[in-house]
Amino acid sequence: MISCTLLLVVVSFFVSAKETAANRHFRQSPSFGNYFADKRRPLLQTREYDSNFWMGRGMFDLNRRLKVLESPIVGRAKNIVFFLGDGMSLSTVTAARVYMEQTSGSSFPNGNASLSFEYFPYTGLARTYCVDKQVADSACSSTAYMTGVKANSGTLGVTGAVRENDCESSLEAKNRVDSILQWAQKAGKSTGIVTTTRVTHASPAGGYAHSANRDWESSAPGDCLDIAQQLVTQEPGIELDVIMGGGRQEFLPKYINGNREDGRDLIAEWKIRMKKNNQRYDYVRNKTELSNLNLNNVDKLLGLFSMSHMSYTGTKELERDEPSLSEMTLAAIEVLRKNNNGYVLFVEGGRIDHAHHQNLAHMALTETIAFSKAVDVADTITNPKNTLIVVTSDHSHTMTINGYPAREDSIIGEVDREEGPYSILSYANGPSASAQSYRKQMSKYGESFALYPSLVPMSTETHGGEDVAVWARGPWAHLFVGSFEQNMLPLIMSYASCIGPNKEKCSNR
Incomplete structure (x- = not known):
């Protein structure tokens, strides 16, 4: 002893x-x-x-x-912060971890660095396939982790009975499913979404929309409502207390540089609705306006910081005055935590996925590290005794870590062997296969927007189909262990917080 x-x-x-x-x-x-x-x-x-x-x-x-x-937390989760790294495969996590350490000043990586969520005590694996596809897209996966029901590729908030583009079937009540955001609202909790993509994009939209096509962001056929319209006029979207991200174009008419053909200004309509209901609200368009807000005086916050997706982290485009994911996460929690009943917040690092689709491995790692910092913000300012934090991805990508690089070799660089040099990171498919020759590209490795090699020429790299990791801490986090279907995620969260389908099952706990 x-x-x-x-x-x-x-x-x-x-x-x-x-x-x-x-x-x-x-x-x-x-x-x-x-x-x-x-x-x-x-x-x-x-x-x-x-x-x-x-x-x-x-x-x-x-x-x-x-x-x-030995001492799992089993009290009720007053709050839930649900983080999604879009396209954050396990190889992405590993490479980002190594890159983070290598850029910290260490000349010899020693394996001690970890992304913030890797310190969470419980880890599991989620299976990501759609009802009709072996490899998931961000719509069917969003439906799974938001509603507890798996769906077809390209569809949001509906069951597998709705095929992509089938507007009529998506209108039937029996084919629509509620999300964890709606469960939380019915329990009197505050709710919010934060993303670096358009707020009408597939991942956040799974929490509030019912759509037979994820691309119906500003227009839809027949009697179907487009996703932006559902967000600001229908429940649970209209009841969200925080909405922050990009996508201003989906809310504005074409005559003021928007995408809407119906002539409606949904931002103005949202303001009118808030004022009519005597809400303490604010609408912000950039980092400066967000920073100048007194969040103690705001109960409803809409922030649309770019016309489409927000800028990649660390690029010169950030001169557009956009807040970081960490800053948006902090502001969202400050607004939501005023509710004594607690809150449910969805936070997406969405541009990890976009970087992978363009074979921009370096940028994907940078976005993953920025995502990790946002998780750390939430971990720091919330209490693990009453706040459950869950971190996962919706699907993987085809990026791999190759060969036998030495420990000191840069993860974003190349290895020089007798057979010739090759990049440590590469893809199974994507635009780089036909963009430039492999040798020409190698000279650019290390640059933020360097294209990393891919095998099969495609206009955009595809998702991968393997399981994704889940990390959790807080009340009932120990239920997120082992291997399970992706649709289990909101069901465990509902049990931990006594909302939605598990409200009665745990009410006496």
Whole structure:
């Protein structure tokens, strides 16, 4: 017993406890601090050659896990923050983790860095297929993780009885399904959506829309309402307390540079509705306006920060004065937390997916790290005893981590072997296969918008079909373990918070 205690004391000098930012998990520990400051690669190499190094670090992590897993939190989840990294495959998570450490000043990656959500105590695997497709799109997957019901590719908020483009079937009440946002509203909770894509895009729209086609964002056939119209005129969209992201064009008529052919200004209509209901509301168009808001005086917040999707993180386009995902997440929680009944917030890092579709591996990793920072914000300002945080992806992508690069090789670079150099990251398909020759592209690796090699020429890279990871912390987070269908996610959340289909099953807990 004494020897074990001494071992843990010694190891504690090598590994620090998790602080607010995941990047600081090992950076500020007494022994690793000097290494990262001085870049003393031989010293760390020597440590890794010693079996005691690995045993000590492993025992520390085992002890940390035992403390957490032996005491799962089983109280009611007053709040839920549901994070979605769109297209964030496991290979994306791994590569982003390595890239984060390599850009932190370390000359020799040591495997200690982790994205913020990787420190969450419970992890599972979700199966992402659609009713009609082996590989999911963001619409059928959104329906699954928002409503608990799997659907056909391209459809939102409807059952598998509705085929893509079948407007008539989507209007039938029996074919429509409610989302966790509506369950929360019926329980008296505040609700919100935050995304770096258009707020009418597939992932957030699964929480409030019923549509036979995910692309009906500003117009729809027959008696079907377009997605933007559903957001600002129908429940549960009109009852959302926070809506932030891009997509202003879907709400504005064509005569003022919008996409709407019906001549309606849905932003003006939203303001009128809020004023008529005596709501304390505000509409913001950029980071400056959001920063200047006194959120204590706002109960309904609409923020549309770009005409279409928001800009990629870290690009010059951010001079357009757009808030980061972290800033939007913080503002959303500040607005929602005023409700004593709690809240449910959906937050999407949507441009991870867009970068992968264009074979922009470097940018996909940058977006993943920005997403991790937003998770860290929520983790820091909420209480794990009453707030459940769930982090996952809707589907994977075809990016892989290739070959046998040395530990010090840049993850966004290439490996030089006898057979010739090759990139560490590459895709099974995509536009780079036909864009330029492989050799010409290699000189650009490391640039934010460098194209990474792909095998099969396609106008846009496809999704992947493998399972995606789920990370969770807070009340009943231990239910998110093992392998399960993607539609289980909202059902577990409903049980943890006693809303929706599990309201009566856990009401006596």
